[in-house]
Amino acid sequence: MDVHRDDIGARLGMWIFIFTEILLFGGLFLVYAVMRNRYSDEFHQAAHQLNAFIGTLNTVVLLLSSATVAMSITAVQKGEKRKGVMLLFITLVCAGIFLFNKYLEWGHKISIGLYPGSELMIGLKHGYILFFSLYFFMTGLHMLHLVIGSIILTIVMVKVQIGSITQGKYTLLENGGLYWHLVDLIWIFLFPLLYLIT
Amino acid sequence: MAETISKSYLENTGRYKGILAWLTTTDHKRIGLLYLYAMMVFFLVGVILGEIMRLELFRPGQQFISAQTYNGIFTIHGIIMIFTVVIPGLAAVFGNFAMPLLIGAHDVAFPKLNLFSWYLFILGATIALSSQFMGNGPPDTGWTFYAPYSTQTHTNVVAAVFGAFVLGFSSILTGLNFIVTIHRLRAPGMTFFKMPLFPWSLYATAWIQVLATPIVGITLLMIIAERWLRIGFFDPSLGGDPILYQHLFWIYSHPAVYIMILPAMGVITEIIPTFAQRRVFGYKAIALSSLAIAGVGYFVWAHHMYTTGISFTARWVFSLLTFLVAVPSAIKVFNWVTTMYKGSISVKPPFLFALGFIFLFMIGGLTGLSLGSLATDIHVHDTSYVVAHFHYIIFGGVGFAFFAALHYWYPKMFGRMYNFRRANISFVFLFVGFNVLYFPQFVIGMMGMPRRYFDYLPQFTLGHQISTVGGWILLIGIIIMLVNLFSRKGAKAPDNPWGGKTLEWTVSSPPPPENFETIPEVSGEPYDFE
Numbered sequence: 034m035d036v037h038r039d040d041i042g043a044r045l046g047m048w049i050f051i052f053t054e055i056l057l058f059g060g061l062f063l064v065y066a067v068m069r070n071r072y073s074d075e076f077h078q079a080a081h082q083l084n085a086f087i088g089t090l091n092t093v094v095l096l097l098s099s100a101t102v103a104m105s106i107t108a109v110q111k112g113e114k115r116k117g118v119m120l121l122f123i124t125l126v127c128a129g130i131f132l133f134n135k136y137l138e139w140g141h142k143i144s145i146g147l148y149p150g151s152e153l154m155i156g157l158k159h160g161y162i163l164f165f166s167l168y169f170f171m172t173g174l175h176m177l178h179l180v181i182g183s184i185i186l187t188i189v190m191v192k193v194q195i196g197s198i199t200q201g202k203y204t205l206l207e208n209g210g211l212y213w214h215l216v217d218l219i220w221i222f223l224f225p226l227l228y229l230i231t
Numbered sequence: 232m233a234e235t236i237s238k239s240y241l242e243n244t245g246r247y248k249g250i251l252a253w254l255t256t257t258d259h260k261r262i263g264l265l266y267l268y269a270m271m272v273f274f275l276v277g278v279i280l281g282e283i284m285r286l287e288l289f290r291p292g293q294q295f296i297s298a299q300t301y302n303g304i305f306t307i308h309g310i311i312m313i314f315t316v317v318i319p320g321l322a323a324v325f326g327n328f329a330m331p332l333l334i335g336a337h338d339v340a341f342p343k344l345n346l347f348s349w350y351l352f353i354l355g356a357t358i359a360l361s362s363q364f365m366g367n368g369p370p371d372t373g374w375t376f377y378a379p380y381s382t383q384t385h386t387n388v389v390a391a392v393f394g395a396f397v398l399g400f401s402s403i404l405t406g407l408n409f410i411v412t413i414h415r416l417r418a419p420g421m422t423f424f425k426m427p428l429f430p431w432s433l434y435a436t437a438w439i440q441v442l443a444t445p446i447v448g449i450t451l452l453m454i455i456a457e458r459w460l461r462i463g464f465f466d467p468s469l470g471g472d473p474i475l476y477q478h479l480f481w482i483y484s485h486p487a488v489y490i491m492i493l494p495a496m497g498v499i500t501e502i503i504p505t506f507a508q509r510r511v512f513g514y515k516a517i518a519l520s521s522l523a524i525a526g527v528g529y530f531v532w533a534h535h536m537y538t539t540g541i542s543f544t545a546r547w548v549f550s551l552l553t554f555l556v557a558v559p560s561a562i563k564v565f566n567w568v569t570t571m572y573k574g575s576i577s578v579k580p581p582f583l584f585a586l587g588f589i590f591l592f593m594i595g596g597l598t599g600l601s602l603g604s605l606a607t608d609i610h611v612h613d614t615s616y617v618v619a620h621f622h623y624i625i626f627g628g629v630g631f632a633f634f635a636a637l638h639y640w641y642p643k644m645f646g647r648m649y650n651f652r653r654a655n656i657s658f659v660f661l662f663v664g665f666n667v668l669y670f671p672q673f674v675i676g677m678m679g680m681p682r683r684y685f686d687y688l689p690q691f692t693l694g695h696q697i698s699t700v701g702g703w704i705l706l707i708g709i710i711i712m713l714v715n716l717f718s719r720k721g722a723k724a725p726d727n728p729w730g731g732k733t734l735e736w737t738v739s740s741p742p743p744p745e746n747f748e749t750i751p752e753v754s755g756e757p758y759d760f761e
Contacts, residue, residue: 042340042415049407053445060449060479064464067475150461159463159470166462166469170453 040204047208051215054178058219061171065226068163075160080231082147083168084138088228091134092220098127099217102186102210109193112200121190124213128183135176139169168227175219182216185209239646239741257342258744263328264644265349266319271713273315273356280308282706284685285668285699291687301685302371303386307363309374310391314398315356317629318487321494322440323352323405325636326433328644330409332735333427335418335753337745340411344404351401359394362387373683375484378465378476382457389458392451399444399451402490406440409433418734420753427733427757428517432497435521439486439493439528447483450476474539481532489528491625492592493521495632496563499585502639503567505731506582507574510758513566520559527556537608546605553603560596564589579729580654584635587662591627595620598673613683616676619669627665634661634712641716642724646741653715660708667701732759 069076105120142165146153149166157165189209192198198206238244240260243252253261284304287294296304327345331338339345363369370391372381381388413434417426453476456462463469465476504511511517533541533549567589576582598620601607611617642648672680675694680687687695727736734753738746 039340039415042411045414046341046344046407046411049410049441050403053403053407053441056442056445057449060446060453063479064453064475067472068464068470072470149456149463155461155469162463162469163471166460166464169460170456170462174452 038202043204043208044211047211051211054215055219058171058174058222061167061174062222062226065167065171068160068167069230072160072163075158076164077230079161079164080228082142082165083228085228085231087134087138088224091131092224094127094130094134095217095220098124098131099214101127102213105193106203106206106210109198109200109203109206114193114196117193117206118190121186121193124186125183125190128179128186131179132176135172139172171223171227175216175223178219179216182209182213185212238743239739240744241646241741244744255346257338257346259327259331259338259342259345260644260742260746262345262349263324263326266323266327266352269349269353269356270316270319270324273311277308277311277316278706278709280304280311282702284308285702287685288687288695289699290696291689291692293686296685298685299368299371302373302683303363303369305683306370306373306391307360310359310395311356312625313374313487314359314395315352317491317625318398318402319352319405320491320629321498321633321636322409322433322436322490323348324633325429325498325640326405326409326436326494329640329735330430330433331412331416332643332738332742332746333430333733334413334416335421335734335747335751336412336416337747337750339408340415341408344408348401348404348408351397351404355394355397355399355401357394358397359391362390362394365390375480376451376454377480378454378457378473379467381454382465389455392454396448396451399448402440403444403448406437406444409437410441413437418750418753424515424518425753425755425757428500428511428514428521429494429497431518432493432500432521435525436490436493439490439525443483443486443490443529446479447487450479450483453479474536474541477536477539478533481535482529485532485535486525486528488624489524491629492560493524495588495629496521496560498632498636498639499567499588500563501731501733502581502585502635503570504758504760505639505729506577506579506585507571508577508730508760509570509572509574510756510760511566512569512572513562514757516562517566520562523559524556527552527559531556531603534603534608537605538612550603550605554600557596557600557603564593577729579638580649580651580658581635581639581729583655583658584631584638587658588628588631588635591623591631591665595623595625595627598623611676613681614676615672615680615682618682619672619676622669622672627669631661634658637716639729640735642728643735643740643742645719646724646739647719648721648724648728649715649718650721653711657708657712657715660704660711662708664701664703664705664708668698668705669701671695671698671701733757 101120101124105117105124108117108120142148147165148154149169154162154165186209189198189206192205240258243249245252247255253265256262283296284301287296287301327339365387368386370384370386370388372384372388376388376392413426413430453462453464457465461469463471465471465473467473500511500517531549531553533545534553537546598616602611602617602620638649638654671694675691678691680691680694724740726739729736734751735742737751
């Protein structure tokens with residue numbers, strides 16, 4: 034019996050950390066709210082530049098990945114190690130698809146000269162500049178958290194495989210899954226605010 | 232595990248020896264000391280920077296440093312004092328050392344995370360200090376980094392700002408650790424309302440650390456993005472708004488001052504009952520007023536922005552809330568004084584510093600009201616009056632509470648007593664020096680002396696000279712105090728030198744590594760003096 038183990042405390046700590054991450058993005062949402070209020074027409078027009086199809090695809094992919102990570106927790110709870118590892122692997126594949134789509138989106142914009150500080154950007158109307166600045170900053174910060182989440186889930190997947198995380202001791206997996214749900218949740222908010230305000 | 236109970240946590244019992252044993256520790260008591268030693272260094276650097284400024288200000292006109300250098304000095308003085316000394320402050324040192332003992336726990340909830348917080352603290356401070364030495368020169372924006380200057384100046388803003396970001400992360404993780412610790416590791420029988428009041432204050436503080444710090448985190452990242460990527464949030468030429476920066480900055484930085492003061496008030500609430508040998512008057516009022524200060528403190532930030540052009544409605548609403556947040560603080564002062572009534576007062580050094588705290592905190596708090604009031608603020612905004620106000624609260628308040636806590640828990644931390652007479656003499660120099668240093672700044676501020684100016688009109692000369700001399704008296708006090716405390720030649724300390732009633736006084740001085748052989752069962756009220 035691990036004397037220093039406290040599953041409830043570990044989960045409480047993770048929830049508090051999730052809270053701080055939400056507040057971190059909250060500052061960006063605040064800037065978005067202020068700027069959209071100020072430049073509502075230009076935000077509405079600028080959003081046409083984003084590909085809602087790819088955005089929707091990414092949303093579906095992330096939702097799927099949240100489902101698979103939740104399923105992996107159930108699998109480990111039932112002692113089904115192989116299934117748990119498989120589901121975590123699928124989650125990571127979904128993360129990879131998301132990242133690839135983002136690479137296509139960002140790559141396209143950068144190739145036409147549309148990125149923060151570019152000559153094209155500086156010459157646009159103010160509302161357009163702020164919309165795209167927010168787009169790059171928010172999706173960029175989100176991408177960073179997606180990468181961090183992927184690293185966490187990779188570590189967790191390895192631990193399930195080698196038996197550090199088991200049917201009797203899976204709080205680390207739950208916490209990793211929780212972090213992944215946060216990454217998903219942030220995207221759920223970003224998606225309509227950036228892609229669907231046309 | 233049982234064999235180590237008679238040992239002191241200061242002795243190395245693990246695999247590592249010497250300094251490595253300290254750098255790999257997960258013992259909250261050692262981590263508290265690691266924070267103490269680092270912060271003492273940062274504090275002294277900050278004091279020297281302050282003394283340099285006061286020397287330059289001794290007479291009008293340039294004395295020995297340029298205006299640019301002066302701007303760099305007040306910037307790094309603020310960054311060091313705020314982000315590496317007062318915000319981590321009592322929570323990182325005494326919260327770490329004493330809180331688990333006070334709640335009857337072996338350690339905090341996440342000991343390894345605790346050590347990680349300390350490493351982040353050192354890393355953040357190093358990155359921030361590196362801004363002084365890199366190619367483009369020390370930042371000259373003030374610790375507030377206001378846009379648009381901070382996004383345009385060629386100085387090393389990014390290093391300073393990123394250092395502050397890392398320090399914020401350290402603060403968040405400590406807050407998280409303390410919240411979970413207080414929820415999960417209180418001794419059996421110790422309900423929330425049987426918990427001593429220093430942990431209560433740390434609990435309220437931890438919530439602010441966790442909820443407010445991320446906002447400044449993202450704001451600092453926005454500054455970096457403005458400088459490196461021209462994102463435009465604060466740049467009017469791209470559609471942005473510099474006032475937006477101020478809102479975002481102060482939404483954290485105002486609650487931050489409650490991060491500073493709440494643990495300080497908590498310590499005073501431990502010291503006063505012990506040296507009056509009476510239970511705290513109004514225990515619940517103090518506990519709940521800590522939460523009230525934390526809560527209401529989120530809604531007053533724009534009192535730093537009355538002159539920026541925000542609407543009249545915004546101004547009077549923030550002014551009203553600012554007056555409201557003063558109420559729970561005042562409640563505490565009444566509680567402290569009433570606790571002393573009909574008590575058996577023992578004026579030992581911790582109590583002396585606590586009395587000093589009450590006096591200086593009241594001056595700071597009351598002058599805060601004249602700043603919180605719209606009409607008078609117009610007159611004194613951005614003058615030395617503001618500088619005097621916040622130094623009274625931060626240095627007179629948090630600083631003196633820190634000295635009080637140091638003198639209170641010193642026997643427990645190091646197992647030795649210190650010389651009382653020298654401690655009292657240091658107090659006199661500190662108290663007199665402090666007032667001579669800062670009180671004239673109220674006066675010249677009202678006369679019109681601007682803050683952050685390295686030169687001034689001749690009518691302010693006398694005030695500046697008195698102030699500078701006060702700084703020297705204060706410095707003597709600091710030296711006497713540190714020499715007294717670090718000479719380590721005092722008598723061996725008993726378990727309970729002051730007759731306190733909280734749990735840390737039931738273990739040896741210094742405590743064994745795991746604090747308690749068996750976790751105590753708590754049944755009575757805290758501060759059970761009668």
